[in-house]
Amino acid sequence: MIIGHDDTQLMLAEVGRFARERVATAAARPERPMGDDQLATLSSEAQALGVLPSLGDEGCALWEHPANAASMAFSIGALRHIGHANAGVAFAWHRTALAHRLATHLGITHHASGALDLALAPTGHYGLARTSLAHWLRRAPSDAAPAGADDARLMADWLDRQSCATTVIAPRAWNTLLWPAWHEGRFAWRLVDREQLDAPQCRAQHGLDELAAFTVRDVAPASVALPHDDATALHALAHALALDWLGLLAIAVGALERGQQMAVAFAAMRQQGGVLIARHPAVQRMLSDIDGARRQADLALASFGAAIDDIDLGAVASARATLHPMLCDAANQVVQVHGGIGYMSDAGPEKILRDLNVLKLQGGGVLAAHAFVAGWAEVFA
Amino acid sequence: MNAPKRDGHLDGHLPPEHPLSPHAKYRDLPPVGRLLSNYAVRDLWDTDFARLPWPLARQRRRARDFAERHMAPIADALDLAPHLAPGECHPDARALLREAGRQGWLSYFLPRPLGSMPWSTLAYPAIWQCSVIVEEFSRSCGGLMLLLSAHHLGAMPLLLAGNARQLLVDLPSVYRRCERGDPHLMAFAITEPGAGSDAEDGHGAATYRPGVVATPTAGGWLLNGRKCYISGGDLATSVTVFAALQGEGMESWTCFHVDAATPGFRGARTERKMGMRASGAAELEFVDVFVPHARVVGALRQGWAINRATLNASRIPVAAMGVGLARAATEAALDFARRYTLGGKPLVHYQEVQLQLATMVAETRAIRALVWQEARHAWRPRQLHASLAKFHATDVAQRVCEMAMDLVADHGVLHEQRVEKIFRDVRLTRIFEGTNQVNRLSLVEDWQGQLLDADHSMGV
Numbered sequence A: 001m002i003i004g005h006d007d008t009q010l011m012l013a014e015v016g017r018f019a020r021e022r023v024a025t026a027a028a029r030p031e032r033p034m035g036d037d038q039l040a041t042l043s044s045e046a047q048a049l050g051v052l053p054s055l056g057d058e059g060c061a062l063w064e065h066p067a068n069a070a071s072m073a074f075s076i077g078a079l080r081h082i083g084h085a086n087a088g089v090a091f092a093w094h095r096t097a098l099a100h101r102l103a104t105h106l107g108i109t110h111h112a113s114g115a116l117d118l119a120l121a122p123t124g125h126y127g128l129a130r131t132s133l134a135h136w137l138r139r140a141p142s143d144a145a146p147a148g149a150d151d152a153r154l155m156a157d158w159l160d161r162q163s164c165a166t167t168v169i170a171p172r173a174w175n176t177l178l179w180p181a182w183h184e185g186r187f188a189w190r191l192v193d194r195e196q197l198d199a200p201q202c203r204a205q206h207g208l209d210e211l212a213a214f215t216v217r218d219v220a221p222a223s224v225a226l227p228h229d230d231a232t233a234l235h236a237l238a239h240a241l242a243l244d245w246l247g248l249l250a251i252a253v254g255a256l257e258r259g260q261q262m263a264v265a266f267a268a269m270r271q272q273g274g275v276l277i278a279r280h281p282a283v284q285r286m287l288s289d290i291d292g293a294r295r296q297a298d299l300a301l302a303s304f305g306a307a308i309d310d311i312d313l314g315a316v317a318s319a320r321a322t323l324h325p326m327l328c329d330a331a332n333q334v335v336q337v338h339g340g341i342g343y344m345s346d347a348g349p350e351k352i353l354r355d356l357n358v359l360k361l362q363g364g365g366v367l368a369a370h371a372f373v374a375g376w377a378e379v380f381a
Numbered sequence B: 001m002n003a004p005k006r007d008g009h010l011d012g013h014l015p016p017e018h019p020l021s022p023h024a025k026y027r028d029l030p031p032v033g034r035l036l037s038n039y040a041v042r043d044l045w046d047t048d049f050a051r052l053p054w055p056l057a058r059q060r061r062r063a064r065d066f067a068e069r070h071m072a073p074i075a076d077a078l079d080l081a082p083h084l085a086p087g088e089c090h091p092d093a094r095a096l097l098r099e100a101g102r103q104g105w106l107s108y109f110l111p112r113p114l115g116s117m118p119w120s121t122l123a124y125p126a127i128w129q130c131s132v133i134v135e136e137f138s139r140s141c142g143g144l145m146l147l148l149s150a151h152h153l154g155a156m157p158l159l160l161a162g163n164a165r166q167l168l169v170d171l172p173s174v175y176r177r178c179e180r181g182d183p184h185l186m187a188f189a190i191t192e193p194g195a196g197s198d199a200e201d202g203h204g205a206a207t208y209r210p211g212v213v214a215t216p217t218a219g220g221w222l223l224n225g226r227k228c229y230i231s232g233g234d235l236a237t238s239v240t241v242f243a244a245l246q247g248e249g250m251e252s253w254t255c256f257h258v259d260a261a262t263p264g265f266r267g268a269r270t271e272r273k274m275g276m277r278a279s280g281a282a283e284l285e286f287v288d289v290f291v292p293h294a295r296v297v298g299a300l301r302q303g304w305a306i307n308r309a310t311l312n313a314s315r316i317p318v319a320a321m322g323v324g325l326a327r328a329a330t331e332a333a334l335d336f337a338r339r340y341t342l343g344g345k346p347l348v349h350y351q352e353v354q355l356q357l358a359t360m361v362a363e364t365r366a367i368r369a370l371v372w373q374e375a376r377h378a379w380r381p382r383q384l385h386a387s388l389a390k391f392h393a394t395d396v397a398q399r400v401c402e403m404a405m406d407l408v409a410d411h412g413v414l415h416e417q418r419v420e421k422i423f424r425d426v427r428l429t430r431i432f433e434g435t436n437q438v439n440r441l442s443l444v445e446d447w448q449g450q451l452l453d454a455d456h457s458m459g460v
Helices: A005-026 A036-049 A069-085 A087-106 A132-138 A149-158 A230-267 A281-303 A313-343 A349-361 A366-377 B022-028 B031-036 B044-051 B054-080 B091-102 B119-123 B126-140 B142-161 B164-179 B303-339 B351-376 B383-413 B419-429 B436-452
Strands: A118-120 A166-170 A176-183 A186-193 A212-218 B186-189 B213-217 B220-231 B238-245 B254-259 B265-270 B281-292
Touching: A005 A036, A005 A069, A036 A087, A069 A087, A069 A230, A087 A118, A087 A166, A087 A176, A087 A186, A087 A230, A087 A349, A118 A166, A132 A149, A132 A230, A132 A313, A132 A366, A166 B383, A176 A230, A186 A230, A230 A281, A230 A313, A230 A349, A281 A313, A281 B436, A313 A349, A313 A366, A313 B383, A313 B419, A349 B383, A349 B419, A366 B351, A366 B383, B022 B031, B044 B054, B044 B351, B054 B091, B054 B119, B054 B126, B054 B142, B054 B419, B091 B142, B091 B164, B126 B142, B126 B303, B126 B351, B142 B164, B142 B186, B142 B220, B142 B238, B142 B254, B142 B303, B142 B419, B186 B220, B220 B238, B220 B254, B238 B281, B238 B303, B254 B281, B254 B303, B303 B351, B303 B383, B303 B419, B351 B383, B383 B419, B383 B436
Parallel strands: A118 A176, B186 B238, B213 B238
Antiparallel strands: A166 A212, A176 A186, B213 B220, B220 B281, B238 B254, B265 B281
């Protein structure tokens, strides 16, 4: 199903209403993260609404038509709305929708039993394989020249799913994991049942309290034949990274906008020295920093509302490397505007900060994004 | 993935035995050259250890040993433990308090026999000793450090303004109970629900209507009102409480040493916090709490000055908390970079990782240098110096923690990697004891005499 700009606006309005009325309400107590049952119920509702994909039904769910610019704008806008209501829920829906999209694109069959059955780990066990991943992805499928030995070695290690555990954040109920892996000397995508994995749940992670963290490793080498060729697999990886990074950015901007609203409201109510703190230049500067970061990220997101093949992966990585730290700084300012209250779990700002930190560290993290950008540009290669 | 032990050199660097490596070649310099050049392979902690006067160095080593033995092993459990109701104390925290008391960590602001301070350290400011200890404790666990340190903050008004009886009888009796392993904890209560920074900033206080009020009664005063975010307030045996006199403003603030067993005193609630969870932040309620005249600290209407002097004394140790937490983050990142492999070798071999680690080490040592410089001269801590150290060290410390999380990347969100807890802990240091914005203004407030004197040039 192909949608146009007008459709996008109508659909986003509907998702915004759903996020406000259902998700935000369920997440109203930041110190008490929603339980698995509530997340499952909301996810079923999101599936019924068409935000989350359903098996066998074609629609306009998140990331379902990345070749269509309006659909991309819808996905980014929807994740921003949901992230505004709750970053954990938005992250879960983003990753599961992206997993569905990739599986369909790759021709991998799966039988999801629930809306959040399918989890995704789009990167290797640490960072983004320095510049090697970028080099690997830059090579045209028809490129006859073999990849450099160093890049090949690093990619093989980065995607070694047996020796190295990968951190995966997902709903506790996930049953199947889609991830890129090194398979018989080449790069491939694998769909693995949870019982085939060593995936212990970790102690409470830094943020996204609605979800859980797992350190996941393959217990045995893959033996199944893979339905896709190298070029398709690489193409899917480039798409997966671009969409994942855009999703993480959109969720972060939505969450920060909520923090900004909280900070502005608090500054307009709290007095210090006999006047509202909104009138203190110290607070005005912080509010300005928050606003500036949010606007810059919004501008960047708007520029990526294009068909996926028209988006430069290096540009997305660059935006991520620059904007996520800025958004985290802004979330820090949200806490700081609130003073002591901002540090308390029942107030909300500290959770937004923790959630933004986690979003910054997902998808390889921002330190690795700098190396990726350098490798992508081939300036220093 | 864990790295195997490797010898040799890091990628991008020459091995020490290489002809172009100064490590080897400095040995061939003439004697004077050898004296004036240094390529010693020495641990950085030991390097700074050697730079401290020996009594403080000894305290530093004792503090590190205590923290590693008694604090680090329980840090995770207390961070993840369920939230406790006011007055409840986790058994591990209770045991730590008893042991800390027995070893003198709750009584080191007075020399023996009044407290546990070694006489040898009397030649140096107590703030310096405290800063050295606080760094070590923070490195092991921010929350447990605060559990122990909030007690000293509560006792500070007695040290700064107490009369002879309070200084020579009341405080030593607090200390003796601690040393017997039956801790008498103290807490410091200034913040009120309607005002955070107004209790820490003169300009704000000038217009603030006090929330805790002392009313005269036969033999003393009756306190009414609420205080909030009081570290250790619900576990304290006594609390230094700042209250305005009935019908007067903040200029009448007076410090009262309140016995927590007095009827009408209650820990109303404890906060659920982002970090430093091993230490509770309590809301305290006062309903006609009787305080005899003898437990007024200093004189009536001296509370504001006592409060500010206390904050000047405590803000340098808060800066030291930043140092300890930045150090913990740097050490955790170092450990990860040496242990975790990518492409068959530990991360520490990669230049981008080396750059990150080098910056973190430099930032951590720079703020330690700042803290020690200010603490070394803190016989009478000046507001400007204390505030500057506090806001700068804690701002930098958080940046170091963020760098550590970025280096650990996807794994940085895991509690098991330690840096996420350190981040949650360090975040508080930029807020309490005056937000870092208030501390910047506090610097200027102290400086304004010079700033307004346009006829004289100023030095920085």
